[in-house]
Amino acid sequence: MSKKVVKGKDAGKAAPKKPEVEIKLTEDEIKDCKEAFDLFDLDSSGTIDPKEVQAALNSLGRDQSPTIFRLLAGIEELGAEIDFDSFLGHINDRLGNRESKEGVQRILDLFDAEGTGNITLKALTRVARELGESMTEEELAHALERISSLGKPELTFEDFYKVMTKKVYG
Numbered sequence: 625m626s627k628k629v630v631k632g633k634d635a636g637k638a639a640p641k642k643p644e645v646e647i648k649l650t651e652d653e654i655k656d657c658k659e660a661f662d663l664f665d666l667d668s669s670g671t672i673d674p675k676e677v678q679a680a681l682n683s684l685g686r687d688q689s690p691t692i693f694r695l696l697a698g699i700e701e702l703g704a705e706i707d708f709d710s711f712l713g714h715i716n717d718r719l720g721n722r723e724s725k726e727g728v729q730r731i732l733d734l735f736d737a738e739g740t741g742n743i744t745l746k747a748l749t750r751v752a753r754e755l756g757e758s759m760t761e762e763e764l765a766h767a768l769e770r771i772s773s774l775g776k777p778e779l780t781f782e783d784f785y786k787v788m789t790k791k792v793y794g
Contacts, residue, residue: 649716661711671707674700695719695734728788732781743768743784745777 649657664672666679677699695718699706706714719731735743735751748764759767768777771787779787
């Protein structure tokens with residue numbers, strides 16, 4: 625992790641610490657974020673800058689990975705050098721609190737590239753491919769149908785909220 629250098633009248637003083645943010649990501653999600661961060665850190669400096677992120681995103685292709693583009697939107701506002709903690713905080717903020725309806729809505733919005741307000745089979749299939757999941761479209765359709773209140777392979781916000789807060793069966 626890089627240290628901030630304080631110049632001018634404050635030279636010699638420690639740089640102000642960033643406020644602590646409660647990370648609501650699982651251990652596996654943090655590991656995935658670290659792998660993504662390392663991919664963006666093209667020069668292996670331990671920090672990334674918006675140019676490195678933009679280069680990596682361009683190589684992925686906006687049409688191929690719209691979920692990733694939406695997840696990383698606004699990262700350039702963090703500054704010229706972004707360390708892993710700042711990157712993780714950004715991802716955490718974009719995903720929101722999975723226990724609140726607002727946080728779950730943020731996550732649903734990442735799936736909902738078509739703007740339907742629901743998670744469609746097409747959207748879930750796209751996100752699964754982006755994330756490297758190997759489930760077939762038929763398997764995904766079956767999973768959606770099992771938890772959908774619509775009786776078809778599509779989830780409403782309420783369906784998704786129940787899944788995210790594990791209130792599917794209660």
